[in-house]
Amino acid sequence: MGLKSPAWYRESLRDGRVTYIAGESVPDITKNPWFDVAIANAAEDYVYDDPATKDIRTYTTEDGNLAHRIFKVPTSVEDLEKRIEMSHITGIATGVTAVLMALYNIKDQVAKVNGQYAENIERIYKHCRDNDLRADQVITDAKGDRSRHPKDQDDPDLYLRIVDKNNDGIVVRGAKLHITGASLVHEQTVMPTKAMGPGEEQWSVSFSIPTNTPGIKIINRAYAHPNLSDMDYPVSGRHNAPEGFVIFEDVFVPWDRVFLAGEYQLAGVLAQSLGLWERVGGLIGMVKRARLLVGTAQLLCEMNGIEKASHIQEKISDLVFYAEVLRMSLEHAVRNYKMTDTGMVYPDPMAVNVGKFYGASNWHMMVQKLHDLSGALVLTLPTEADYRNEELTKYLDKYLHTKNNVVVEDRMRMYNLIRDLTADSFGGWELVTTLAAGGGLAAQRIVTMREYDLDGAKDAAREAAGITHTAGKRAARV
């Protein structure tokens, strides 16, 4: 019980979990170089003795114990602000553990359908919180032919489903794709990918089980190869977490870990419990990256002597507009927070979805501006190893010189930052992730149109047009 340490976290991963990467089975991920950076990042979130971060990383539970703040259900605007501050010092493997906080908050809704499931949610939440465990968000199914319901697919396992039920529990089969940090967490927390209807009981399933449960196999995919140079890969060489293709091959789940097993009317409630928080996380990341784009563009242009050119200033101001709209969306979302019946405070969904949509749909355009002002060195700059080769250093120092107050190595670092962030393996990952993670653009359109006051807007149009009659007096009101 209680807060754990980085050493404890590393040791906890040596539990027989079945994982693969680059075509090979990995018997112990703590000894595999593909996982070095990811595990180091996740372990950092177990550093609780640093006075600079302790207050922001922890909170006191109702039992009087300290726990990681990722488990804190926000009940005030201060809680929301601290959560955002925490996310700046938190790795992704801990970030995804927010799934348990989101689940905990809907337990009363779940209780109306099945009290046992609600008790299970509360117990697993407290078990993870009080033992400082990490969980992931295991939601997206393989989905097969998107135009067909789960029950109409060629293979019924294309959506994870219950294949057996007995007195002790359920047996599930299927696969969940793209799961962030799947091999780095202790609990696989599974939820339906979407709302289900009558006839879809076997696909209406949710539970949480330890990662080393027999039958779970995780195929990892990482954008960052092992042992990347810090200078060549300043972003992906320091931070990464592989995504997992998580296979459930007839996995037994005891009843005390089941949150849903057939009551299809709850599938949508569980699926949606997390959506907003995923997008809040996405928006926080975009605010940070947009500011980084502005700073990177400005600094490189100053190094290259082009910062006063009007077409450059125009591009940089476009980046500033982008960064500021995102920052203001997040700020507005927090200031105009909402509250659930159970007292949980959450950011304004309209501002979050509009911000996430705007950020995702314009990221590619902002990257284009950065590339346009950077030039080809983004791709062709020699590597750190070339620069450290004594035969070559003098040539790079000579021909990468721009002006006396610019150190060539610093200029190289700027180009590496741009390449790594936007044009290499991580950059490509980021282009797709910005769009897909937290649901694609279509998902944000749905929420935005649901939240928007269309009737109010129509009234404004009527007033502007001088339409004064009301419903009933004339033919049906449009």
Ligand SMILES: Cc1cc2nc3c(=O)[nH]c(=O)nc-3n(C[C@H](O)[C@H](O)[C@H](O)COP(=O)(O)OP(=O)(O)OC[C@H]3O[C@@H](n4cnc5c(N)ncnc54)[C@H](O)[C@@H]3O)c2cc1C
């Ligand atoms: C880096 C990364 C990390 C991720 N992490 C996680 C995670 O931790 N946990 C998790 O559960 N998921 C995760 N995801 C998955 C993410 O939530 C999904 O990618 C997203 O929901 C879209 O699903 P999809 O990839 O299956 O694409 P699809 O659903 O195939 O969507 C592709 C396109 O098809 C359209 N489409 C889909 N269905 C229909 C339909 N029926 N009718 C019309 N159009 C349709 C969509 O609108 C979209 O335009 C992650 C994704 C990425 C890229």
